[in-house]
C-alpha cells in the first residue's frame with residue numbers, strides 16, 4: 406500500500422483511529438505523578454525534564470522539584486545553586502536555566518500564571534512546538550498536537566512512510582496533519598500516542614503489534630516493515646575530547662571550581678582537569694614543583710557522552726599532606742558535595758573514588 410493510500414484510508418478511518426486510541430488510553434494510561442493533578446506548572450516541568458530523559462528517571466526528580474519549588478513564582482526566585490542541585494544528574498542544564506528564565510517572564514508578563522494559548526507558550530524560553538502543544542492540550546484542553554520523536558515513530562509506522570523523521574519539514578507536516586484530526590479530548594489523545602510509543606510501538610527492536618489497538622490500520626504492520634521504520638538519517642559523528650581528571654584530596658576535602666557561565670556545563674562545579682591525556686610521570690613532575698608530600702594513584706578510564714561531543718577521560722587520585730594554593734579552587738567535603746555543589750554526571754565516576 407502506498408502512503409497516499411494510507412492517507413485516503415486514514416481520512417476515511419481517522420475517527421475510528423482516534424476512538425480506538427482514546428479507549429485504549431482509558432484502560433492503559435501510565436500512572437505518572439504529574440498526571441494525577443495536571444496543573445500547567447506540573448505539566449511544564451515534567452515535559453522539560455522528559456526531554457532527553459526516561460520517564461522512570463524523571464519521577465523522583467519531578468517530585469523533589471515541585472516539593473521544593475511548588476509554583477512558578479518560587480521557581481522564578483530560586484537561587485542558581487539550588488536550581489542546579491535539583492537538576493543534578495538530569496544533564497542538559499540549559500533546560501533548567503531556560504525554565505527559570507521563562508518563569509521570570511511568566512511572573513512579569515502573566516502574573517505568575519502560564520498562558521493557555523499555544524502561540525503564547527511557544528514564545529517562552531525553552532518551550533518549543535512539542536512542549537507548547539503538550540501544555541496547551543493537557544493542562545488547558547486546547548485542540549493542538551504535541552509532536553516529538555515518539556509520535557513521529559508511531560505515525561510514520563502507521564502510514565508505512567519512509568520520510569526522514571529528523572527533518573524539520575517532516576515534523577512540521579505531521580503537526581499540520583494532526584491539527585486537522587484533533588479530537589475534543591486533545592490532551593488524552595496526545596498522551597495516548599505518547600504512551601503507545603513508549604509501551605507498544607517501542608523504538609528499538611520489534612514493536613508489540615499484537616497488543617496495538619491500531620494494528621488493523623497500520624501499513625508497516627501489514628507490510629511487515631515495522632522494524633525498518635521510522636527512517637532517521639545518520640547524524641554527524643560526535644567530536645572526541647581527551648581529558649585528564651584529578652581528584653585532589655587534602656584532609657578529607659577535594660578541590661573543585663566553578664565552570665564558566667557560558668558553554669558546556671555552564672556554571673556547574675568541576676574537578677581539576679587538563680584537556681589531554683597526561684602520563685603519570687608528567688603529573689608527578691608538575692606536582693613536584695609544588696610539593697613532595699603526596700601519594701598518587703591511577704583511577705582508570707571513563708567516557709561521558711554529550712549530544713555533540715564525547716569526553717574520553719583518564720584520572721588520578723592525589724592525596725596531599727599539605728594544602729596546595731590553586732587559583733579559583735575551593736576545598737569541599739563529601740557532605741558539602743552531596744548537599745550544596747552541583748557537579749555534572751560527567752565527573753561522577755571519578756568523584757565516586759573520593760566519596761565511596
Ligand code: SF4
Pocket residue numbers: 559562563605606607612613614617618619620621623624625626631
Ligand atoms: S501495529 Fe505495530 S507498528 Fe503499527 S502502530 Fe501498532 S505497534 Fe506500531
